[in-house]
Amino acid sequence: MSQQKKIIFFLIILFIASSVWLFYLSEKILDPNVGKNWWSVSFSDSKSEDLDFTIENHSDKDNFQWIVLSGNDKINEANVTVKKGENYFANVNFEDNYRNKKITIQVISGDEKKEIYKNL
């Protein structure tokens, strides 16, 4: 094999090795559960008066406490286990006395607290 061919093959092999590595890394980076620690809370329907919500867990913690508040009054609460990579759906029934109030969903896991709310 000529020198030039050797150089070309060397370049091709290096490029392929480099790109395979970068693809492998990007797959890991884009996986929400690999090497990351976060969770989210969201209403299942953002527009309606529906108060159902979802906890999406991509963190190492799996114990979550959720509290539903109407203004400052606690309406409902629960402790749930959500494993990494799993979602938890909570059903919160809408009642007429919630109307014109701010309904807040507080979710606590460890020392982290996140909340969402709807002004009904």
Next chain:
Amino acid sequence: MTFEFIYSQVLFYISILVILFVPGYFLLLAVFSKGENQISKMERFIFSFGLSLIVVDFIAFAYSKLNIPITAISSVLGVLFFSITCFIFYKLKKIENVNVKEDELFSFSKNQFFLLLLLLFLTIFIKTAYLSGTVAPTATDMGHHNYWAKEMSETHKLPVYEGMPDFIIGEHIALSEINMLSGKSFFSAFPVIFLLLINLLSILTVFVLTLRVFKNKNIAILSILFLGVLFAVSSPQAKFVSGGVMGNILGNLLMPMAFYFYLRASELLNYDTVSLFDSRKFLSLGIFSTFGLFYTHHLTAFIFLFIFSFLIVVFLILNYKDLKNIFGKIFDLVFSIPVITTFAIGLIFFFFIFTPNYVRTNAVETAVGTPSKATREGLSMDNIKSSVGEVRLALGFLGLLLLALNYKRKNFGFTLVSAWTAMLFIMSTKPELIFINLPSSRIGNYMSYPLAILSAYGLFSIFNSNLVNSKKIIPKKFLDGSFLIILIFVLTGGLLDSVQAFKKAPDFTPVIETYDASNYLVKNTNNEDVILKDHNYITADSWIKLFFMQGYRYPQSRGYFKRYEDPTKPREMCTLYMISNPAGQDAQKCFQETKTNYILVNPKFDSSQFAKLKNFSKVYNNGDVAVYYKK
């Protein structure tokens, strides 16, 4: 590794081969048959990529004019049709004087060969190490470019860029076609790897260009040290790759490639052994590459025009005694079927088949004139030093000085390298002299390419005993000691920048959180909803538009705060008011006019202004991104 991963990898490399190699390879085969040794195997390999980029552009333009959808199948068929045509042309050609002898210029000694491999390894290794920490799709420019490539993949039409002159078609065609063919998502390493390949090819192009200019293997190998290994991370190298500075990366391949072909065409002026027929072929390829450049990046094309004009003027002045002979040869060269045909095809495409959008807008006029901003008034020497690196600047100018001392006025290559450096230096430091109104730092970034060549020439010339010490005036020990000191200076200065490549990779959680919030909005909105997001505090926000694909300006964006205060560019204020003070009268008017009903912000910075408003609900929260819904 899963089977799926391996399969997708194989498909990706086949796509690269089909889109970025095959058309250029067959074009070169038709122009220079295998038996002809005007270009070496390495050159054939390197230029196949650059030429392919241009060929696939032209095929896409033809499809666009003929209203043929640009799909994976039509792209492959276009490449096949072009390649088979070239192959038939190659087969029909009569090859005389078949000479398969290895080009002497590309035959390296054992030491040179291993040094070359080592430098290539280091180049790729350092860049890969840096990109390992930046490969996630987060960069703003990368997001913008990938939007257009994705639009092309989804609509199967060339994008029209909503009238914006800053995006140029050649930046997106190959990227989109590789995506269609390989199925690789834009949300992967694929765009970065595409740019890495182009970046590596630009370094190899400079290597062969240097080899042809100086006919010296050591200088050419050193050019890889100065362009590939040293300052491998800083702009316009790996940082531009990860940042998605598409136009510059592609331009830095196409401009030296065009220079290479013009250089080879010019050999007719110097050597009696060079055939007119071959020079015409090189000139045709140079013209073809120039059209490719104009279809790919306006700034590089603009710079190319200045350098090329300066080069021609300087060369003619230096050879004024020989003008009659030169013009005679140029006449024979230019007024020939291949050259005129290539030029005519290029012009027909440019004006009648597909005209780049920057030609139709006032982009050219805004680039010419008195500098309008402080950032366009030229760089200081300190700015240049930090842009190209102290080592490269010092050795580059030393190289320029030595080149002037050893000047061969008939050598087009010497004039090329000198004019390339000198014009970039003038354009970036004294733009008012030639009425340039462009950001000086962007022009300054281009200097690293010619300065790498000159640094290689400078370093080699100082310690080349034939040049410096032919009369044994300088003792060998002194020469060796000096070489060691300069080498340490070169390596420490140039490799210091690569330390960034080995820093710990950042936390990509905020990126994923932005994607998750975007997915939430995709599921919870429809075409009647209007979203506004913040660019200041949300990571990778320029990629949000790829989730919706409802226009480049969708979702609306609150830009950097300083942009709202720029007196030279008055702009709309609604995007600022609606997030910063949503209760204000201005914001209320804006909400009414724009019908904005979803706002995406970082709750750590923008939360309290919404909390007190009764018409806003916080419907999503992951800690770094929150979504507000306005009733």
